[in-house]
Amino acid sequence: MTTINIAKDYSLFTGLRHCNISEKSGEDFYHTKLNTAFKEAFEKEDKLTIILDGVDGFAPSFLDEAFGNLVYDFGLTNVKAYLEVASLLEPQWIDMITQQTYPQWEKRREKNIFPKKTITHKPWFRIVDSKIECKKWI
Amino acid sequence: MDLILTSISNITKEEMGYSEWIDLFGIIITALLSWWIVNTIQKRIDNQRTLKDHLISEILSIRTDYRLMLINIKIGESHPKYLKIKLKDLNIKTTDIMKIVSNKYRIDNKYLNHYQHDLNWLITDNKEYINSFKTDSKIILSQESMIHFLIFEANNDHLFNDLIVRINDSN
Numbered sequence: 001m002t003t004i005n006i007a008k009d010y011s012l013f014t015g016l017r018h019c020n021i022s023e024k025s026g027e028d029f030y031h032t033k034l035n036t037a038f039k040e041a042f043e044k045e046d047k048l049t050i051i052l053d054g055v056d057g058f059a060p061s062f063l064d065e066a067f068g069n070l071v072y073d074f075g076l077t078n079v080k081a082y083l084e085v086a087s088l089l090e091p092q093w094i095d096m097i098t099q100q101t102y103p104q105w106e107k108r109r110e111k112n113i114f115p116k117k118t119i120t121h122k123p124w125f126r127i128v129d130s131k132i133e134c135k136k137w138i
Numbered sequence: 139m140d141l142i143l144t145s146i147s148n149i150t151k152e153e154m155g156y157s158e159w160i161d162l163f164g165i166i167i168t169a170l171l172s173w174w175i176v177n178t179i180q181k182r183i184d185n186q187r188t189l190k191d192h193l194i195s196e197i198l199s200i201r202t203d204y205r206l207m208l209i210n211i212k213i214g215e216s217h218p219k220y221l222k223i224k225l226k227d228l229n230i231k232t233t234d235i236m237k238i239v240s241n242k243y244r245i246d247n248k249y250l251n252h253y254q255h256d257l258n259w260l261i262t263d264n265k266e267y268i269n270s271f272k273t274d275s276k277i278i279l280s281q282e283s284m285i286h287f288l289i290f291e292a293n294n295d296h297l298f299n300d301l302i303v304r305i306n307d308s309n
Contacts, residue, residue, distance in 0.1 A: 092251050
């Protein structure tokens with residue numbers, strides 16, 4: 001099992017939704033950490049655990065953007081199978097991610113409503129026709 | 139107890155039959171039992187009341203913190219990064235107290251989740267909050283934002299009172 005502790009492995013201080021409005025945004029976390037880590041867990045058929053506790057707090061938009069993009073690129077079934085989000089101190093974030101972010105972004109994926117990217121990112125992974133591809137999608 | 143002892147003393151001065159001794163024994167046992175029950179139950183009731191008072195005061199303190207936070211936002215005295223930390227602090231306190239309330243009084247531990255969720259979004263997704271985030275400058279709400287905050291307060295302020303009433307009425 002692979003673990004990403006956001007406070008230790010990414011930043012103690014998290015930002016808002018997009019890169020153009022704050023540093024350490026949900027968009028940035030997704031593209032610099034989560035996308036690759038999840039792709040590796042998916043290939044190994046391993047579970048990836050994301051630990052939320054320890055940072056200075058979250059704007060819900062940070063979490064929505066990070067985990068929403070994951071659902072958009074890998075599909076809800078795969079995210080549910082290979083991702084676990086952990087928080088002892090603020091379990092309400094887990095409820096928000098699973099009950100709100102997941103279904104909303106899955107609908108978005110089905111309707112091909114592209115996520116907004118506010119800076120240019122390196123190529124990233126996405127499942128297309130059951131195969132992982134890596135490119136600049138937007 | 140004095141009354142019982144005086145009665146025993148008076149009774150024993152006279153000759154007592156077998157049935158009188160049984161009656162007397164019954165009275166003593168009943169008196170002791172009543173004394174024990176009153177003390178134990180009263181202690182338990184006192185403990186329950188103390189716990190309820192403590193939990194209610196904790197909830198009032200959380201409500202006050204939320205109210206002060208909202209007042210500071212409305213008067214333009216809040217900084218975005220401090221607010222994020224404060225929201226986390228209140229999330230943790232609320233989760234913690236609701237766990238105990240739920241265990242003790244069977245009240246849904248997610249009772250305040252909607253309040254927390256909606257308030258977190260209201261604050262951190264607010265246009266003026268976002269614009270002030272990078273520089274961590276004071277948030278000055280627009281009139282439109284101010285109305286959203288006032289509506290939120292008007293719609294949700296009763297939640298804490300309702301929770302207190304439910305705790306108070308619980309067995």
